[in-house]
Amino acid sequence: MKKKNLGINTICTHVGEVKDEQFKGAVSPIYPSSSYAYEGVDVKRYPRYFNTPNQEALCEKIAMLEKTEAGLIFGSGMAAISTTMLAFLHAGDHVVLQKALYGGTYNFVVEEFDKFGIEYDFTDGFSEADFTSKIKENTKVIFVETPSNPLMLITDLEMISRIAKEQNIVTMIDNTFASPINQNPADFGIDVMIHSATKYMGGHSDICAGAVAASEAHITKIWNIAKNLGGSLSDYTVWLLERSMKTMKLRVKAQNKNAKKLAKWLEAHELVKKVYYPGLKNHPDHQLAKKQMRGYSGMLSFELIEELDASKFMKSLKLIKESMSLAGVESTILSPAKTSHALLSSEERERQGISNGLLRFSVGIEEKNDLIYDLEQAFEAVSNKEIQKA
Numbered sequence: 216m217k218k219k220n221l222g223i224n225t226i227c228t229h230v231g232e233v234k235d236e237q238f239k240g241a242v243s244p245i246y247p248s249s250s251y252a253y254e255g256v257d258v259k260r261y262p263r264y265f266n267t268p269n270q271e272a273l274c275e276k277i278a279m280l281e282k283t284e285a286g287l288i289f290g291s292g293m294a295a296i297s298t299t300m301l302a303f304l305h306a307g308d309h310v311v312l313q314k315a316l317y318g319g320t321y322n323f324v325v326e327e328f329d330k331f332g333i334e335y336d337f338t339d340g341f342s343e344a345d346f347t348s349k350i351k352e353n354t355k356v357i358f359v360e361t362p363s364n365p366l367m368l369i370t371d372l373e374m375i376s377r378i379a380k381e382q383n384i385v386t387m388i389d390n391t392f393a394s395p396i397n398q399n400p401a402d403f404g405i406d407v408m409i410h411s412a413t414k415y416m417g418g419h420s421d422i423c424a425g426a427v428a429a430s431e432a433h434i435t436k437i438w439n440i441a442k443n444l445g446g447s448l449s450d451y452t453v454w455l456l457e458r459s460m461k462t463m464k465l466r467v468k469a470q471n472k473n474a475k476k477l478a479k480w481l482e483a484h485e486l487v488k489k490v491y492y493p494g495l496k497n498h499p500d501h502q503l504a505k506k507q508m509r510g511y512s513g514m515l516s517f518e519l520i521e522e523l524d525a526s527k528f529m530k531s532l533k534l535i536k537e538s539m540s541l542a543g544v545e546s547t548i549l550s551p552a553k554t555s556h557a558l559l560s561s562e563e564r565e566r567q568g569i570s571n572g573l574l575r576f577s578v579g580i581e582e583k584n585d586l587i588y589d590l591e592q593a594f595e596a597v598s599n600k601e602i603q604k605a
């Protein structure tokens with residue numbers, strides 16, 4: 216059987232492992248060497264060359280999950296994003312970036328690109344015209360992120376790849392929120408898929424890593440600068456990431472399922488003003504999400520009615536942790552107004568739809584009823600009602 220015919224769970228479990236030829240153990244042995252022979256060998260290996268046995272093996276798994284020829288893994292999602300952008304953007308080039316990007320990506324662009332002489336524009340919205348109106352003669356890259364953080368807006372991947380191909384522009388996506396389980400942008404012609412593997416790929420809130428998947432030619436181009444910038448991943452973490460990824464589909468499917476049920480439950484709640492989840496029929500981009508995603512992810516946001524104090528609500532939660540990051544097996548929640556969007560003025564936050572009552576919820580794999588009970592007791596606590604035990 217050809218490898219490309221394997222199903223996702225099989226790829227997660229078996230593809231891209233280091234075979235234990237010596238002892239026939241079931242899992243990849245770990246090769247932590249930072250020093251390898253250089254004579255009489257096919258490959259000169261070194262961790263910062265991204266080519267230790269464990270690094271190379273895991274790249275195969277990532278590439279196959281994203282349906283591309285090759286992959287690379289990095290020390291963090293930002294190492295993957297920064298290295299990849301700098302591989303394709305040189306002084307005098309221009310990049311169009313989607314509005315509403317991960318804060319670290321936004322900071323990288325606005326704080327560093329001037330130093331490199333790279334020009335950039337952010338779109339005003341998500342429509343075709345929003346993108347084409349920003350494209351210039353020297354545009355080399357279009358960079359998108361879908362679903363977006365925290366309002367879960369969807370960018371049309373087929374549209375992006377069509378307008379880019381007409382003008383020989385390379386398309387990049389931050390596919391972190393969807394994970395390769397829910398979305399394969401390569402199916403729609405997107406060139407380069409980037410992940411913060413700290414999130415769904417790691418999945419247990421204990422790894423910081425990044426990943427890129429693309430054609431052999433694009434990965435070579437990225438590798439050429441990656442070895443100079445040096446953002447490689449330690450083999451110990453590579454091994455842990457490989458272990459995590461074996462259960463990625465099981466975890467993500469459970470998170471999808473919980474998130475959809477909780478989104479519906481929250482939508483019907485009298486103390487919730489609005490729920491943002493692409494899996495809900497009344498989400499403005501539901502049809503588009505349905506077209507390009509297999510599942511709607513474990514990420515959702517909801518807005519409390521104005522009378523409620525969001526901080527008090529979060530402090531009242533017992534199971535769901537207040538936490539900065541996302542995508543772990545444990546449910547976490549945060550206030551975008553106090554974290555990712557804290558540096559914006561309150562007017563700008565309002566313009567972007569980020570109210571003080573908006574909460575971003577990363578749904579874990581706990582039993583749905585326990586999560587509902589936790590949310591309900593927090594609603595009771597902030598609305599000063601008696602807790603009604605079921």
Ligand SMILES: *Cc1c(COP(=O)(O)O)cnc(C)c1O
Binds near residue numbers: 360389425
């Ligand atoms: C966390 C995150 C990143 C950055 O990843 P790190 O691993 O923290 O460097 C990039 N994009 C998205 C969407 C993220 O959630």
